Amino acid sequence: MxxxxxxxxxxxxxxxxxxxxxxxxKYSFVINSILCSFLIGPVLGxxxxxxxxxxxxxFSQAIGQAALxxxxxxxxxxEPYTSPYASMFGFCILFGLFMNFTxxxxxxxxxxxxGVFLSISLAIGACILLYVTAKVNIHVLDNILFGSILTVNxxxxxxxxxxxxxxxxxxxxxxxxMILASFNPSLAHVRGVKVCFLxxxxxxxxxxxxxxxxxxxxxxxVEALILIPAASARNLSKSMKGFFVxxxxxxxxxxxxxxIVPMELEIPVxxxxxxxxxxxxxxxxxxxxxxxxxxxxxxxxIR
Amino acid sequence: xxxxxxxxxxxxxGTRYESMYLCLAMLVVILVSGTAILHRTRSDEQKVLLDYQxxxxxxxxxxxxxxxxxxxxxxxxxxxxxDENDEKWPSIRELxxxxxxxxxxxxxxxxxxxxxxxxxxxxxxYTHVAAYMGKTSDPEVSGSFLLVMSHRHRAEGDxxxxxxxxxxxxxxxxxxxxxxxxxxxKRPRHPQRNIPFPDSFIIQNLIMKGWKEVVPYxxxxxxxxxxxxxxx
Amino acid sequence: MVKVMTDLLxxxxxxxxxxxxxxxxxxxxxxxxRFGNTTILEDINFNVENGTIHCLIGPNxxxxxxxxxxxxxxxxxxxxxxxNWPAGKVIGYVPQLLDFDHTLPITVDDFMAMxxxxxxxxFGLKKKHHDAVTRSLAAVGMESLRKRQxxxxxxxxxxxxxxxxxxxxxxxxxxxxxxxxxLDEVGSSLFEDMLIKLKNNGVTIFWIHHDLKQVKKMADFxxxxxxxxxxxxxxxxxxxxxxxxNVLSREQAFPVNL
Numbered sequence: 001m002x003x004x005x006x007x008x009x010x011x012x013x014x015x016x017x018x019x020x021x022x023x024x025x026k027y028s029f030v031i032n033s034i035l036c037s038f039l040i041g042p043v044l045g046x047x048x049x050x051x052x053x054x055x056x057x058x059f060s061q062a063i064g065q066a067a068l069x070x071x072x073x074x075x076x077x078x079e080p081y082t083s084p085y086a087s088m089f090g091f092c093i094l095f096g097l098f099m100n101f102t103x104x105x106x107x108x109x110x111x112x113x114x115g116v117f118l119s120i121s122l123a124i125g126a127c128i129l130l131y132v133t134a135k136v137n138i139h140v141l142d143n144i145l146f147g148s149i150l151t152v153n154x155x156x157x158x159x160x161x162x163x164x165x166x167x168x169x170x171x172x173x174x175x176x177x178m179i180l181a182s183f184n185p186s187l188a189h190v191r192g193v194k195v196c197f198l199x200x201x202x203x204x205x206x207x208x209x210x211x212x213x214x215x216x217x218x219x220x221x222v223e224a225l226i227l228i229p230a231a232s233a234r235n236l237s238k239s240m241k242g243f244f245v246x247x248x249x250x251x252x253x254x255x256x257x258x259x260i261v262p263m264e265l266e267i268p269v270x271x272x273x274x275x276x277x278x279x280x281x282x283x284x285x286x287x288x289x290x291x292x293x294x295x296x297x298x299x300x301x302i303r
Numbered sequence: 304x305x306x307x308x309x310x311x312x313x314x315x316x317g318t319r320y321e322s323m324y325l326c327l328a329m330l331v332v333i334l335v336s337g338t339a340i341l342h343r344t345r346s347d348e349q350k351v352l353l354d355y356q357x358x359x360x361x362x363x364x365x366x367x368x369x370x371x372x373x374x375x376x377x378x379x380x381x382x383x384x385x386d387e388n389d390e391k392w393p394s395i396r397e398l399x400x401x402x403x404x405x406x407x408x409x410x411x412x413x414x415x416x417x418x419x420x421x422x423x424x425x426x427x428x429y430t431h432v433a434a435y436m437g438k439t440s441d442p443e444v445s446g447s448f449l450l451v452m453s454h455r456h457r458a459e460g461d462x463x464x465x466x467x468x469x470x471x472x473x474x475x476x477x478x479x480x481x482x483x484x485x486x487x488x489k490r491p492r493h494p495q496r497n498i499p500f501p502d503s504f505i506i507q508n509l510i511m512k513g514w515k516e517v518v519p520y521x522x523x524x525x526x527x528x529x530x531x532x533x534x535x
Numbered sequence: 536m537v538k539v540m541t542d543l544l545x546x547x548x549x550x551x552x553x554x555x556x557x558x559x560x561x562x563x564x565x566x567x568x569r570f571g572n573t574t575i576l577e578d579i580n581f582n583v584e585n586g587t588i589h590c591l592i593g594p595n596x597x598x599x600x601x602x603x604x605x606x607x608x609x610x611x612x613x614x615x616x617x618x619n620w621p622a623g624k625v626i627g628y629v630p631q632l633l634d635f636d637h638t639l640p641i642t643v644d645d646f647m648a649m650x651x652x653x654x655x656x657x658f659g660l661k662k663k664h665h666d667a668v669t670r671s672l673a674a675v676g677m678e679s680l681r682k683r684q685x686x687x688x689x690x691x692x693x694x695x696x697x698x699x700x701x702x703x704x705x706x707x708x709x710x711x712x713x714x715x716x717x718l719d720e721v722g723s724s725l726f727e728d729m730l731i732k733l734k735n736n737g738v739t740i741f742w743i744h745h746d747l748k749q750v751k752k753m754a755d756f757x758x759x760x761x762x763x764x765x766x767x768x769x770x771x772x773x774x775x776x777x778x779x780x781n782v783l784s785r786e787q788a789f790p791v792n793l
Contacts, residue, residue, distance in 0.1 A: 049657075053639055078344035086343060090336025094329055101325050104318075175655040176648070183633045187700075189609055190628040190710075191650065196321055200328075234638065238684065240645040244657035311624070313608045313616040 001161070002154050008035065024263055033149040033259045033271070036160060036216050041252025043164045043209060044222075047171065048230030049240075049247050051206065054182040058111055059099075059203070060223045062118040063210045066095040067219040069125030070211070071144045075132045082143070083155060088211045095121060096207040100200060147218030147272030149259055156215045163212035167205050178202050218272035225251060228279040235286035254279035355510045357479060359519045366415040366445050370437070371477065371517055373404040374450055378475040385431065385454055392433035392452065395420045405437065405448075416445030423500055436500050439481070446481025449514060451504045478514040557622040558707050558739030560585040561606065566614035568601055574762065575601050579614070581767045585621065587755035588730060588740045590770075592747065597761035599743045600631070603710055606741065620707065627706030629697050629714045637686030643672070643696055644681045650700050671702040676725060690717030698726065709733060711742045715749070727753060747779055 009031045016025035024030050051060055070091035074084020099117045103110055129141070143151060181188040181195045188195050210222045217225050233246035258275030262268075357363075359371050380403060384393050398406040398420075405412060406420055418437030425432055435450040452475045480498050501512055509516075566579040576598045583589045591599050605612040607628065635641070641656075647668045648660040660668060672678045675695040685693065694714055701709060715723060730740060730753065744750055750757055751770045758767040759778075766773045 053636070053641075055636060074340070077340050079340055080343065086336045086339035090332055090340070093332050093336075097325060097329060097332075101321075104321065172655055173653055175657075176650075176653060179656070180649050183635050184630045186604060186607065186609060187628055187630045187633075190607055190626055200325075234640060237640040239640055239642045239682075240648075240657040241659060243640045244655075309620045311618045311620060313606060313612075313618060315605070315611045315613070316609050317611055 001158055005032075005035070005154055005157060022260075022264065024260075029152070030263060032152050032157065033216075034256065036149060036152055036157060037255035037259050038252060039157075039160055039164050040213050040216055040225075041255040042248045043167055044213065044225050045229045045233075045248035045251030046244065047167065047206065047209060048226045048228075048251065049233070049244050050171070050175065050178060050202065051226050052230040052234065053179050054202070056202075056206070057223065057227045058114050060206050060210060060226055062099065062114050062121070063092055063096055063207050064214075064219045064221075064223045065118055065125075066092045066121045067211055067214050067222075068145065069095075069121045069128070071141070071214075071219070072125050072128035072132050076128050082151070083153075083215070085159060085211070088214065089208065092207045092211050093204065096203045097200065100203050104196070104199075142270070143218075144214060145218050145220050146270035147214070147216050147221065147275075149216050149271035152215060160212045160216070163208050167209050170201060170205060174198060174201065216271065217275060218270065221272040221276050224276045225254065225279060228276065228283050229254060232279070232283040232286040235283075235290040250279065250282045254282060355506075355516060356518050357515045359517045362515075363479070363517070364445070367479075369411065370405045370415050370418065370445060370448060371479075371519075374437075374448055374477055375519060377403050377406065378450055378452065378477070381433075381435075381450075381452055382454065382474045385433075385452070390431055390454075392422070392424055392431075395422050395435070414444075416441045418445065418448065421500060425502075425504070432504055434501070434504055438498070442481060446479050447498055449478040449480070449501070449509070451476050451478065451509075453504075477517045478509055479517050480512075480514050482513075557737040558585045559618045559620045559624075560739065561619070561708075561741070562615075562617045563602075563606075564615040564617070566602070566605060566612055566616060568598070568605060568610055568612045576605070576612070576760070577763060579760070579764055581758050581764060583739060583741060584756065585619075585739050586734065586737045588734055588742060588753055590750045590754040590757045591741070591743045591760060592745065592750060592757060593760040593765070599760055600712055602760060603712055603741065603743055606710065618708070623707040625704055625706045625708070627701035627709045629694075629701045629709070629711045631712045631714075633685070633693065633697070635685070639684075639686060641685045642682055643677065643685060643688070644668070646685055646696060647672070647681075647700065647703070651703050667703060671699040672696075674702060674729065675699045691719050691722045694718055695722060695725075698729070706733075706738060709738055709740045711740065711744075713743050713745065715744065715746060723749075747774065750774070 009028045012021055012031045013026050013028070015021040016023060025034075051057055067088050070088035071081075071084050073091055074087030075081045077087060079085075079087055095117070099114065102108075102117075103113050106113070142148070177188065177191075177193040178198050178201075180191065181193050181198050185195045206226075210219075210226075213222045213225070229250035230243075230247045232250050233243050237243040237246050254275050258278040259271055261278075262271075262274045267274075359368065359375075363371055377398070381393055381398075385391065393401075395406060399408075405415070405418060408417075412418070417440040419440065420435055420437045423434045423436075425434075431452075431454040433452045435452075437448045439445050439447045454474060482498070498513070501509060501514070506516075561583040563579050563581055566576060567574070568576040579602065591602065593599050601610055604610045606616055606618075607626070644660055645656045648654075648656040648664070651664050651668065652661050654661055669678060669681075672681055675698050677692065677695050677699060680688065680692065685696070688696065694717060698714060701711075715726065718726065727749070730742075734740060742754070751774055754770050756768065757770045757773060759765040759773075765781075766778060
C-alpha cells in the first residue's frame with residue numbers, strides 16, 4: 001500500500017513543481033491529508049444519511065467520547081501515544097455493543113441510556129487521563145481530541161482505507177434493511193430482516209469508522225461530520241437519491257476545504273475544527289435556501 | 304423460499320441467542336485487542352536499551368547520576384538558547400555565568416569529580432551540532448560526560464538530512480566514558496585513560512571510540528527501584 | 536429475500552380469479568404471553584380457517600397486537616401456534632404506523648424500493664420491480680402520488696402505501712394491525728373491496744380491528760380478546776347486542792387494561 005501512496009505523492013509533487021497544482025502540494029503531508037479527505041468524506045457522508053434516518057446522532061457522539069477514553073487506556077497500557085488503535089477499537093466496540101445490549105434489555109429511553117453511558121466513559125477517561133498526563137505531554141491529546149490531519153502517516157491511512165472499505169462493503173447491501181428496521185421492526189422482521197443483528201452491525205460500523213477518523217477529525221468532532229452534511233442534504237433534497245448524493249458531496253467538500261484553506265492562508269487551527277466550521281456553513285446556507293423555498297411555495301399557494 | 308414443510312410451528316422469539324452471541328463477540332474483541340496491545344507494547348520495550356546504551360539509573364553511581372541529571376536539564380536550556388539567540392550555541396563561559404550546573408564550579412562540582420568542560424562546534428550542513436565534553440579529574444569518582452546537541456531546522460523543507468546518523472530524532476544525546484567502569488570488560492580493548500574530545504559526533508564513531516549513550520530513566524524505573532526490583 | 540411475484544398482480548387491478556384456497560389455516564393452542572410479572576395473554580385457543588377474513592377485536596391494551604406479533608414469531612409466547620400452509624408461505628403485514636422523522640426526504644417510490652430490493656434505495660427502484668410496484672400502488676390509488684415524500688402524505692395516504700407494500704409479493708396470509716385508523720370514507724371502501732378480492736383469491740386475512748360495524752359486515756369469523764378469549768365465532772352468532780355493549784363498556788371502563 002505504501003508504494004501506491006508514494007506513487008500518488010510523487011505524481012502530485014511533480015504537478016506542483018510544474019505549476020499545475022498549488023505550490024503547497026509539493027509537501028507530502030499535504031497530499032496525505034487530501035487523500036484522507038477524499039476517503040473520509042464520502043464514507044462519513046453516506047453513513048450520515050443512515051445515522052440521521054435512524055435518529056442515532058446522540059449515539060455516535062457517545063462513541064466519539066468513548067474514543068477519548070480508549071486513547072487514555074491505550075497510553076496507560078503502553079501503546080504508542082500517537083496511534084493507540086488497538087485500545088481505541090477495543091474499548092469503543094465493547095462500549096457500543098454493551099450500550100446497545102442494555103438498550104435492548106431495559107425499557108429506558110435511549111437518550112437517557114446514552115447519557116448515562118457517555119458520562120460513565122468520560123468518567124473513566126478522566127480518571128485514567130490524570131494518570132496518563134504524568135507520563136506524556138498533555139498536548140498529545142489535542143491531536144486526538146480535535147484532529148491533526150498534518151501528522152497523518154501511512155499507518156493511519158491504511159487503517160482508514162481498510163475500515164472505509166469494510167463499511168462500504170457492509171453498508172451498501174444492508175442499507176435498505178437497516179432503515180426499514182428503524183421504521184418498523186415488526187414489518188422489517190416480516191420482510192426477513194434480522195433486525196437485532198443489523199442493529200449491532202450498524203453500531204459496529206459507526207464505531208469503527210469513528211475510531212478510524214479520530215486522527216483526522218478528532219474524537220469530539222467526528223460525530224459532527226457524520227451529522228451535519230446529512231442534515232444539510234436533508235434541507236435540499238426531495239428523495240433518497242438527493243439526500244445521499246448531497247450528503248456525500250457536502251462531507252467531502254467540507255473535508256477538502258477545511259484542510260486546504262487554513263493551510264494556504266496559514267491559519268493555525270486544528271483540522272477537525274476547520275472541517276466542521278465549513279460543514280456548518282453548508283448547513284446554514286442550505287437552511288436559508290430551504291426557508292426561502294418554503295416562503296415562495298406559500299406565497300404561490302396564496303395566489 | 305418455499306419449503307416443502309407445509310406445517311409450520313411458530314417458534315417463540317427468544318433473547319437467549321442475543322446474549323450468547325454478544326458475549327462471544329465481546330470475548331473475541333477483548334482477545335484480539337488484548338493481543339494487539341501486547342504486541343505493540345512489547346516491540347517498544349525491546350528498544351529501551353541497545354548494547355551501546357546504558358541506563359541513567361542502574362549504571363551510574365550517585366555522583367554521576369547527579370551530573371547526568373544536571374546535564375539533562377542544562378541540555379534543554381541550551382536547546383532553548385539556540386532557538387532564541389539566532390542559532391548560536393552558548394559557550395562554556397556563558398553557561399558558567401548563568402550558574403547552570405554542572406558547568407559552574409560549586410561544592411557539588413567538587414564532590415562529583417571536578418569535570419572540566421570544553422566545547423566544540425563542528426561545521427555541518429542542515430543540522431546544527433554542538434558538543435560539550437566534561438573530562439573527569441578523578442576517574443575513581445566519576446567518568447567523563449559528552450553532551451551532543453543537534454538541532455535540525457525543518458522549516459527549510461522536507462529534505463532528508465545528509466548525515467542520517469546524526470541525532471536527528473532527538474535534540475540531544477548524552478554520552479559517558481570511564482575506562483575503569485565495569486561496563487568495559489571487553490570493549491574497547493585498550494581503554495584510554497585520557498579520552499580525547501571526539502572529532503566526529505556520528506553515533507557510529509562515538510560507539511567505536513568507546514562512548515556509551517546514557518538513557519534517562521523514567522518514572523517506571525523509579526517505581527521499580529522503590530519496589531526493590533533490579534533494573535534489567 | 537426478494538420474492539418472485541406470483542400471478543396475482545399481473546392483471547389490473549386485482550382479478551377475481553379463483554385460486555383454490557391458497558391461504559393457510561392457523562391454530563392457536565393454549566397460547567400465553569408474560570412479561571415479567573405481567574400476564575398479557577393466557578390460554579388462547581382458536582382456529583383461523585383458510586381463505587377467510589378473521590377479525591380480532593377487544594379493548595385497547597387487551598393483547599391484540601401482541602397476539603398478532605406472536606403469530607409472526609416476534610414474541611416469547613408459550614403454547615403452540617401452528618400455521619398449515621397449503622401452497623405459498625408469503626406473509627403480508629400492514630403495521631399500525633411507521634416510526635420515522637417526517638422531514639426525511641423519502642418518497643413513496645423510495646419506500647417501496649426499500650421494501651422490495653437490497654439494492655440501496657438511493658440508487659432508485661430497479662427496473663424489474665418497477666411494474667410490480669406500479670401495480671400495487673395503483674391498486675390502492677396511490678400511483679399519482681409516488682414521487683411525493685412520505686412525510687407529506689396524510690395519515691390515510693400513508694396507510695394506503697403500507698397496504699400496497701403488503702401486496703408485494705402477493706401474500707398467502709395477510710395480517711393487518713388496525714389499518715383503518717386515520718382512513719377516510721373513500722379509502723375505507725377501497726380497503727373493503729381489496730380485502731374481498733384478496734379473500735376471493737384464497738388469501739387468509741387476520742385482521743385486528745375496532746370498528747364493530749365493519750367487522751359485522753366484512754368478517755367471516757370474529758374473536759374478542761382481552762387477556763383471555765371472551766368469545767369467538769361468526770359475527771352473526773357472537774356479535775349480539777349484549778356482547779357489543781359489554782365490549783364497549785369494558786373499553787370505556789378500562790381503557791388500558793393489561
